[in-house]
Amino acid sequence: MWKSHPKALPYLFLSEMWERFGYYLMIGIFTLYLKDVEAGYAMTEKEASDLYGTFIALVFLTPFIGGLIADRYFGYKKSIIIGGIMMGAGYMMMGIHDIRMLYVAMTLVIIGNGFFKPNISTLLGNFYNDEQYKDKKDEGYNIFYMGINVGAFICNFFGAAFKILFGWKYAFMAAGVGMFIGVVVFLLGTKHYGDKTEKKGVQPGDMPFYKIVLFILLPSVVFGIIGWLLKGVQSDANPDCAIFGSDSTDAFIFACLPVIFFYGSLYFKAKTEDKRPIGALLAIFGVVILFWAVFKLNGSALNNWGDKYTDRELTGTAQQIGSKLILVDTLTYKKDSVALYDEAFRIQKEDGKVVKTVDYPLYFRNVHQEKLPEEGSKVFTWSANLSQSINPGWVIILTPLVVAFFTYLRSRRKEPSTPTKIAFGLLISALSVLVMVAAVHIGNNGSEKVSVWWLVANYGVITIGELFLSPMGLSVVSKLSPKNITSLMMGGWFLSTSIGNKMSGVLASLWDTYDNKANFFWVNFVLLMFATLLMFALLKQLNKVMKEKGIN
Template identity: 25%
Template sequence: MTVGTQKNPDFFDTKVLGHPAGLFVLFFTEMWERFSFYGMRVLLVNFLTMAIISYNPGWEWVPENATSLFGTYAMLLYITPILGGIIADKFTGYNWAVVIGSIIMTLGHASMSLETEASLFVGLGLLIVGTGFFKPNITSIISEMYKYLPNKKDGAFTIFYMGVNAGAFFGMLLCGYLAEKLGWAYGFGLAGVFMLLGTIQFWLAKPLFGSIGEVPKITLKEVEQPQEDIKKTNDKPNPFTTLDKILIAIASFIGLGYAINDPMSKIANIDMFAWAQLPSVSGQYVVVLFGLLVFLFLVISRILRYEGVLRDRMFAFIIFAFFTVLFWMSFEQGASSLIIFARDYVDRSLSGSAAIAFNVINTALTVIPLLIITYVLFLLGKRTFNKIPGSNITLAITFIGVWILTVWMLNRDWNTNSYEVSYKSIKTKVVENGKPKLTENGKQIYSYTPIYEDYKVKPSDLVVERKVNIAETFNFRLGEIIPIITKDNVNSTFGYLTPAKLKDTRLKAEQLDKKTSKVVMAEISDIKDKEVEITVSWFSILNSFFIIAFASFFSKWFDSKYNPSATVKYGLGLIVMGVGFGLLAWGSSGIQDGVKVSMVWLIFAYLFHTLGELCSSPIGLSYVSKLVPARMIALMFGMWYLAIAIGNKLAAVLGGEIENITQEYSLSTFFLIFTVVPTVFGLIIISLGKLVNKLMHGVK
């Protein structure tokens, strides 16, 4: 019997796939939390920026405002866990912190499903607070579980992170599908339902954990650093001075102030930093620049107070943190600009053999992992049903729900019909800077505005017939007149309005005092083969899929004799990600108004972004623990998450400029920015390899 089994006999007697059954309880708890988080994340910007009168009405915010709000939300998600971990350590314990966080997040999702401005802001606030309790503490439970079995910890976290990716995969897939096909409230609501069920199954599994997860008796201060490393690093105390504390307060106040002020100034036109306005620079950016200088002075002055090896290692840590900001600034375009790009600029319709091929791939992509996870659930139930029956029953209910939704989704896609519809449109010459806008071949470019049902045609209007395909589960007759309305913000994809939707659309236009309802009366001109319209959210699942597919390869590579240095890994991550954006810049170059990009470019972009993530993202936290002494781990983890938070905020702010840059220059130019910047900085950090290795003093 091992030390671990002596400490927790009941806990370690129930094993599944060679690991304690409790690990798989945490696996499913994290899976449902990630299901709800990523399910909501993939919807938010799409919902906020969707036209207020459309097939699936949103709020018609400009991308700049929508991504500003999302960026603040994403930023705070990486800051509140620092406080949540402290509260759990001192007061609640990990188990209660996870439950409290889960309940708060469930309320957040429920609030968002109401689709009012007040409920949206309340919901996001609850999700931020709930994540603060949940995120740091579920991993703390795993660490405590394997305290006496360190040789099994790597395998445990590998299994656990499979749950993270499985939850992200199914959350984005199902929440996104329901939201786009049935309505946003269904997507936001589904995220909350599974968050609640995940909470219940975790709480009912408490008898399995015993004392694990209660308020810890050993704090971080009691963790001993090896004596030889203390001698090597000259690790003398470096207490915070009064000036340090003042600078921390100033930098924190400015950082949080900016996070709140940015969306508030853009959405509500309330600017707390207007007093700092310069002729060509926003007041909040002047204040942020000052706060950044304060923060840099604080960090550098503290590092210079250390001696020798430790001081050098801390500088190496700061270099890694800087490039981490740059990485996430580009990578997190997947939650903002790439959502808008997939919706408005990518051709997501497949017909005939292409539709069949997609349905086959999508069925395998969905059903196979779901079968594997269901089998794990069966094994867990077999081992633990007598001890935690309620938890097992709750888990069974959640999976029955997922299977029902999955079968419904796949059946709907397999039975979607394709129709060609014709409608009247007004043809207009496109003029730019007072001159006709021409193609590369010198031909005039025209725009086409659908003739809505309540529009009165003028004698000067040039009316032409336009044809477009629609994908629907309804059966229409040739020659039938049906109401259709745009599904995106560029009037290029249309969907059928059921009688209920038609009534709601007309009513909304009347309530908003809009001049037109945007309803177009179209005629079924041809009945085609089967067709499938891929949802915007489907592309986001590719990241999770590619991680699962390639993670083992990268793990073996990094464990081999060909394992590259940390700077090379970071550099490759940035460069490979830049290649992904380069493909998007190439694919979208020279496209005309109304023309859409092949989805192949976006699929390959997600592939390269994921490969870049696998190069650089996993090594970050590892180097935090290697470069700093044990007594500083908590502070440095906080610094690391702060770097990620800043990267997320910058990603959203820059992503919100997609429409502005596209209108001023081109869509290709927007993606070219994210091609050049990561590539250049990737080459820079690779060139700094010798310097960084010297600063790390033997840390590998």
């Protein structure tokens, strides 16, 4: 597999694998930790989803500035190392149970990812710009993408084991150690990078950095503050008067406006030969926002589905294996209604007054009556965060098949263009949502638990869509971007991911407002079908631009 690719690929593959090990370990336990009434922060589903959405949105917003700094000043190697160290420190600090420390840790991860994520993807693309590797670029990004998902698959087993054995703190520390291993692996590959990690410097016509600070970053901060302070119309559904559902969402959306304006200005100020490629990329960025809005529900709504609505009970051999691997939670069934109510709705009091009611249903609340255990008996369940390994597991299985499929089509000169792959990726992703609609009906709208195979099937279908879209997105940015702003345009791809991530948090925070949970998934289906139709409408023009550039 490696022989026909650049020698740097294995090091970038392993470095990204360990970086994603840390990130997805943290993401897999993040909302579960926030909602834990014993050792976490006892947040409601809405509170946890809102914070999760804001966090992952900002994680993918900072690559905009991180890519720009790498392009002009730091170069890719220094940026990747700085970012990795910051993220590793942030993961470790998350386990310190203090809300202020949690926000500091999140800030380190947000800034660190800005330096790491766009630049390692851009560095990979630099090797495939050489003539001997040019026709292998899509395949190279697919292999790289598999590395991401190897890390994402194995991390949740470590997260479950460390959480069960030692508690949340040590699970977060394991994420930090994974990140630091990724930095070390990256450094070991230095001799294979050559001049590919060098900065491109400020090019003629580039906006000076002080102008970016004055006209983009500073306005983003100001707009974010305005968004936080602005209030909409108060109602029962919107008691806080937030315009878009919460103050953090308002602040994020307003803060994005100057950045979106900046990317629009790149098109209008571009050289004639660069105008159409930049326009094509901006169109793709806009469409894939809706894909990320639905896909990133894996860490919120679908994580919640795996926790509360999926039958996780283990018996016999499965329970013995799970116990030996330290992946099993032990629950004791209490039939007493008072105990159930106390655990389900933990009430926090100050001076005898109720200040917060936390909706935290027990595992047994939607177990069918016939399947309830005897009073006081123990039930063994696999750890809820393990459902986060289903998607990357599918990626590992399906990536070789997808690569082989497109290699076969290429050999027969029938390989679709990169934009066409993205369009079909959106369509397949939309179909995956129908699996969850069926799961809701099988579970009588959440009143009974359903088999984990529904999650497996949902992730299986959306993973095919993901493999058609996500690595292809990285590839098309590398193909179409003007050379002097490649990392900046990679930051634009992650900006679209960021906006989609925030939309995902908003969608997940609405979960409890849907009496019929199937309607929640129908909304997701409509969003993805809209994106699919839009992409197919743009396809003719996008393919024309690709042909003009002499690429597929």
